[in-house]
Amino acid sequence: MSSSAVTTKTSKYTYRSSGGGTADVSIEYSADLSALSRLEDKIRLLQEDLESERGLRQRIEREKADLSVQVIQLSERLEESEGGAEGQLEINRKRDAELTKLRKLLEDVHLESEETAHILKRKHQEIVSDFNEQIEAVTKSKQR
Numbered sequence: 001m002s003s004s005a006v007t008t009k010t011s012k013y014t015y016r017s018s019g020g021g022t023a024d025v026s027i028e029y030s031a032d033l034s035a036l037s038r039l040e041d042k043i044r045l046l047q048e049d050l051e052s053e054r055g056l057r058q059r060i061e062r063e064k065a066d067l068s069v070q071v072i073q074l075s076e077r078l079e080e081s082e083g084g085a086e087g088q089l090e091i092n093r094k095r096d097a098e099l100t101k102l103r104k105l106l107e108d109v110h111l112e113s114e115e116t117a118h119i120l121k122r123k124h125q126e127i128v129s130d131f132n133e134q135i136e137a138v139t140k141s142k143q144r
Contacts, residue, residue: 042127053120060113067106
Protein backbone atom coordinates (compact mmCIF):
# COMPACT_ATOMS: atom_id res chain seq x y z
CA MET A 1 0.00 0.00 0.00
CA SER A 2 2.11 2.89 1.28
CA SER A 3 5.57 3.26 2.71
CA SER A 4 6.18 3.23 6.43
CA ALA A 5 7.01 6.95 6.47
CA VAL A 6 4.25 9.15 7.86
CA THR A 7 3.53 12.27 5.85
CA THR A 8 2.15 15.11 7.92
CA LYS A 9 1.38 18.52 6.52
CA THR A 10 1.50 21.33 9.06
CA SER A 11 0.56 24.89 8.28
CA LYS A 12 1.01 27.79 10.67
CA TYR A 13 -0.72 31.13 10.37
CA THR A 14 0.17 34.02 12.68
CA TYR A 15 -1.67 37.32 13.09
CA ARG A 16 -0.20 40.20 15.01
CA SER A 17 -1.80 43.54 15.53
CA SER A 18 0.25 46.68 16.01
CA GLY A 19 -2.81 48.53 17.24
CA GLY A 20 -3.59 49.69 20.75
CA GLY A 21 -3.33 46.28 22.35
CA THR A 22 -1.17 43.26 21.92
CA ALA A 23 -3.23 40.84 19.85
CA ASP A 24 -1.33 37.75 18.81
CA VAL A 25 -3.27 34.89 17.29
CA SER A 26 -1.55 31.71 16.23
CA ILE A 27 -3.37 28.92 14.38
CA GLU A 28 -1.84 25.56 13.51
CA TYR A 29 -3.41 22.54 11.88
CA SER A 30 -2.09 19.30 10.50
CA ALA A 31 -3.56 16.70 8.24
CA ASP A 32 -2.20 13.19 8.56
CA LEU A 33 -2.11 12.36 4.86
CA SER A 34 -1.20 8.75 5.47
CA ALA A 35 -4.25 8.29 7.72
CA LEU A 36 -6.47 9.80 5.04
CA SER A 37 -4.83 7.57 2.46
CA ARG A 38 -5.44 4.50 4.63
CA LEU A 39 -9.07 5.50 5.04
CA GLU A 40 -9.42 5.90 1.27
CA ASP A 41 -7.82 2.46 0.76
CA LYS A 42 -10.25 0.91 3.23
CA ILE A 43 -13.17 2.57 1.47
CA ARG A 44 -11.94 1.11 -1.83
CA LEU A 45 -11.70 -2.33 -0.22
CA LEU A 46 -15.23 -2.04 1.11
CA GLN A 47 -16.49 -1.04 -2.31
CA GLU A 48 -14.69 -4.01 -3.86
CA ASP A 49 -16.22 -6.32 -1.23
CA LEU A 50 -19.66 -4.91 -1.97
CA GLU A 51 -19.20 -5.43 -5.71
CA SER A 52 -17.99 -8.97 -5.04
CA GLU A 53 -21.04 -9.69 -2.90
CA ARG A 54 -23.36 -8.30 -5.58
CA GLY A 55 -21.66 -10.46 -8.20
CA LEU A 56 -22.00 -13.51 -5.98
CA ARG A 57 -25.68 -12.81 -5.42
CA GLN A 58 -26.26 -12.44 -9.18
CA ARG A 59 -24.41 -15.68 -9.87
CA ILE A 60 -26.48 -17.50 -7.25
CA GLU A 61 -29.72 -16.12 -8.69
CA ARG A 62 -28.68 -17.31 -12.17
CA GLU A 63 -27.83 -20.76 -10.80
CA LYS A 64 -31.14 -20.85 -8.95
CA ALA A 65 -32.99 -20.00 -12.18
CA ASP A 66 -31.02 -22.68 -14.06
CA LEU A 67 -31.90 -25.24 -11.41
CA SER A 68 -35.57 -24.28 -11.62
CA VAL A 69 -35.48 -24.80 -15.39
CA GLN A 70 -33.89 -28.20 -14.85
CA VAL A 71 -36.62 -29.16 -12.37
CA ILE A 72 -39.30 -28.15 -14.90
CA GLN A 73 -37.58 -30.10 -17.66
CA LEU A 74 -37.33 -33.16 -15.45
CA SER A 75 -41.02 -32.87 -14.62
CA GLU A 76 -41.91 -32.65 -18.32
CA ARG A 77 -39.70 -35.64 -19.14
CA LEU A 78 -41.41 -37.60 -16.43
CA GLU A 79 -44.87 -36.75 -17.80
CA GLU A 80 -43.83 -37.70 -21.33
CA SER A 81 -42.37 -41.01 -20.35
CA GLU A 82 -44.50 -44.03 -20.98
CA GLY A 83 -44.27 -47.50 -19.69
CA GLY A 84 -45.67 -50.02 -17.31
CA ALA A 85 -46.19 -49.53 -13.63
CA GLU A 86 -42.71 -50.87 -12.79
CA GLY A 87 -41.06 -48.65 -15.37
CA GLN A 88 -43.01 -45.69 -14.09
CA LEU A 89 -41.96 -46.43 -10.50
CA GLU A 90 -38.31 -46.64 -11.55
CA ILE A 91 -38.58 -43.34 -13.41
CA ASN A 92 -40.21 -41.78 -10.36
CA ARG A 93 -37.37 -43.00 -8.13
CA LYS A 94 -34.78 -41.54 -10.49
CA ARG A 95 -36.70 -38.27 -10.69
CA ASP A 96 -36.95 -38.07 -6.92
CA ALA A 97 -33.23 -38.76 -6.59
CA GLU A 98 -32.45 -36.02 -9.11
CA LEU A 99 -34.81 -33.58 -7.42
CA THR A 100 -33.31 -34.36 -4.03
CA LYS A 101 -29.85 -33.82 -5.43
CA LEU A 102 -30.93 -30.52 -7.02
CA ARG A 103 -32.63 -29.36 -3.84
CA LYS A 104 -29.52 -30.20 -1.83
CA LEU A 105 -27.37 -28.32 -4.34
CA LEU A 106 -29.72 -25.32 -4.21
CA GLU A 107 -29.70 -25.40 -0.41
CA ASP A 108 -25.88 -25.58 -0.33
CA VAL A 109 -25.61 -22.63 -2.71
CA HIS A 110 -28.10 -20.67 -0.62
CA LEU A 111 -26.24 -21.44 2.63
CA GLU A 112 -22.95 -20.46 1.02
CA SER A 113 -24.51 -17.17 -0.09
CA GLU A 114 -25.84 -16.44 3.39
CA GLU A 115 -22.51 -17.28 4.98
CA THR A 116 -20.63 -15.05 2.55
CA ALA A 117 -23.10 -12.22 3.11
CA HIS A 118 -22.73 -12.61 6.88
CA ILE A 119 -18.93 -12.55 6.68
CA LEU A 120 -18.97 -9.49 4.43
CA LYS A 121 -21.44 -7.68 6.69
CA ARG A 122 -19.32 -8.41 9.76
CA LYS A 123 -16.17 -7.29 7.95
CA HIS A 124 -17.97 -4.15 6.82
CA GLN A 125 -19.10 -3.37 10.38
CA GLU A 126 -15.56 -3.83 11.71
CA ILE A 127 -14.09 -1.51 9.10
CA VAL A 128 -16.83 1.09 9.63
CA SER A 129 -16.15 0.96 13.37
CA ASP A 130 -12.44 1.36 12.70
CA PHE A 131 -13.17 4.32 10.42
CA ASN A 132 -15.30 5.96 13.08
CA GLU A 133 -12.55 5.54 15.65
CA GLN A 134 -9.99 7.00 13.28
CA ILE A 135 -12.28 9.90 12.38
CA GLU A 136 -12.84 10.63 16.07
CA ALA A 137 -9.09 10.52 16.70
CA VAL A 138 -8.39 12.88 13.80
CA THR A 139 -11.19 15.21 14.95
CA LYS A 140 -9.86 15.24 18.52
CA SER A 141 -6.32 15.90 17.32
CA LYS A 142 -7.55 18.80 15.16
CA GLN A 143 -9.43 20.31 18.10
CA ARG A 144 -6.31 20.32 20.29
